[in-house]
Amino acid sequence: MAGAAHHKILIVGGGAAGITVAASLKRRGTADIAIIEPNDTHYYQPAFTLVGAGVYDLARTHRSTDSLVPPGVARIKAKASKFDPSNNTVELSTGDKLTYDYLVVCTGLKLDWAKVDGLAEALGHDGVCSNYSSEHVTYTWDCIKALKPGDKTVFTQPPLPFKCPGAPQKIVYLTIDNLRRRGIRDKVDVAYYVHAPVIFGVPFFARHLAKIAEDRGVRIFYQHNLVAIDAKAKAAIFEIAGGDKQGQRISVPYDMLHVSPPQSPPEEIKSSPLANAAGWVEVNQNSMQHVRYANIFSLGDVASTPNSKTAAAVRKQSPVVVRNILRLMRGDAVESGYDGYASCPLTTAHGKAIIAEFIYGGKVTPTLPVLDPGKQRWLSWWIKTSFLPMLYWNYMLKGYEWFPKHNTAFKEPAA
Template sequence: MAVKHQILIVGGGTAGITVATSLRRRSKAPLDIAIVEPSEAHYYQPAFTLVGAGAYTLAQTRRNEASLMPSGVRWIHAAAAEFLPDENAVRLSNGDIVHYEFLIVCTGIQLDFDKIAGLPETLGKNGVCSNYSPDYAEYTWRCIQDLKAGARAVFTQPPLPFKCPGAPQKIVYLAADHLRRRGLLQSCDLEFFVHGPGIFGVPFFARELMKVVERYGIKTHFQHNLVAVDGPNHTATFEIVGGDRQGERLTVPFDMLHVSPPQSPPAAVRTSSLANAAGFVDVDQNSLQHVRYSNVFSLGDVCSAPNSKTAAAVRKQAPVVVRNLLRMMAGGAVEAGYDGYASCPLTTAYGKVIMAEFVFGGKVTPTLPLHPARERGINWWIKTTGLPLMYWHYMLKGREWFFRHNTDFDAGTP
């Protein structure tokens, strides 16, 4: 069966719902919009770290997709199986073909647990957990609670790009703080294995985070990539990806292993003519319009813009896509509007957060008139209460006004 819609949005997650509601709010004329989304549940993923640390329940992160779907928007319960931009069409997983005048691709990216040998078979048991999936975040908290004196807890960070680049280390700090409160920190070994050469991609914040690492006595191993897990024997194998020992493999025992998996665009995107060489939807980083197909836009984790993949980035990208799409429909030209803004609330302890905000090039751009390198209690409230309220009741409702981030901030020395 073939149908056609004026605007087809592929992906009903953060980006898809936000764009659809905003379009409905801002268009003076009725719009024919459809959203392609197979999932019945919608999760506030930035809170998965809090679930894994026992500071939030999984139920608090979940809403029914139907409750978020904008009025007047058609919900197509399927996934995209093939993009056919030369035909202005998308083939769905149920075999149907949907044609469009304008396409917005915001499928998100997938978790590639199967790229790590032995991981799928042991995930969710044997002390192997991951906050990146709602299926396993609660088990992370059980693993942390089960740590005893003399335990070894291992945490991993995969190759970029992946969503929420701060998430792999947030749970390290919360686990350390939990052990500190129980009087067990000094007797336990916490080790953080990072694929990259540093703790965080923005040096301004990396300097402060290394102080947190030192405070807890966390052992860091840079340029190490997780390649295999033996759950029953409680061992993890890493490949060294840089330096004099590049190519060597190291097997370490663990009592708890928190895995942040490698991630990639869905196959339907990766194999299409919409994708760049890395498999992401190839867009202009400022206008978010496709570089070859002018009636296609993309935002969120699946687009090629070189920003940090966070919900905060979507909050700034969505208005740009909406304005440019409405301009095109009115016969106007698109404009650059996205500066690469992303925000990463880095939970350094229960009750403390460093609010990392930055744009393209790692330029620090705080929103609040507070020094951004400091751990603050107010940032914990923003992370645990303010941002979720904003997400559910403001952002997903298509409301776009927010405080401006300070692009004139002088980072200097923390």
């Protein structure tokens, strides 16, 4: 296209996936890579749970985007606003157009605060908090510290898909642990309203987590969807999502309301030829290659693959994307290297966690199979709070790929 700048590899989004893919391609000697990324701040979102629970400083969760873009990779500070894959062209929010040989789409997903009436206005004050918001995550900790005997806490889990399937419940357990340490656990009500009919999508971990929730006295309400907040009355309005009362609404009073918001594909993806019917970038679930455009790949939260949307999934998807782009450049066929791996470290108390690792079909695949994956351990807490952040900043985002293989032959211990 006349006048449009061209790059051999164009990456849309400089989050966990975009930086990892760029660094890995660069490490393998690939030239002429550009990343389109509008934001100057890059967050390590998995630590938001720890910030909300008062065990991690927000300052440790972010770095400047420019400091993470690998040397020799161009950063284009703009948003991709239109995709024209038939002409290998991306239009930017600035009006400029870029062309490419290979396109990697990793814009992440959209947090739909507006889908819950009154949420955007209520967030960040009078007890309404969310670990999903970098702007308001520290307010979760303010809310927890302010809890006193007689208070009612309400936590929500939105309809799938949403990023990090464990995040909405991790903060439930960490709040309870704080109340226990302060000697007021039995004086504060903890209620967890979950859209799904189960506490977690993988049955093995769901059994363990349901038991933990029961032991901690969490009142769980399945198939309840947060639809509105009446901030004046301090009431959360839920719509019942299944059973005899489907469609009915109930009003639940709160002193602290932790919201995990509904989530969806970004509008510019949804309205593009790249999207599937649900709006996600339509790729093969094993090769990460677009099903209609062979020179386009997607990974991370925006990809249509039915894995749990996590940074851990990105860590295993990125080498597949990188290898497949290099294969196409050599004229080889793509390979099917991604098995749906995701990992979710569920913090069940300060100093305790369960690391849920699994692949497509909900098969449990621990990296350390000698340890029963259903057990709460200090080691798993250390992995979540110390090892994984280090791995993210110094290894994954630097384009290093080797990691011990998760064990696909693992046999789940009997319930």
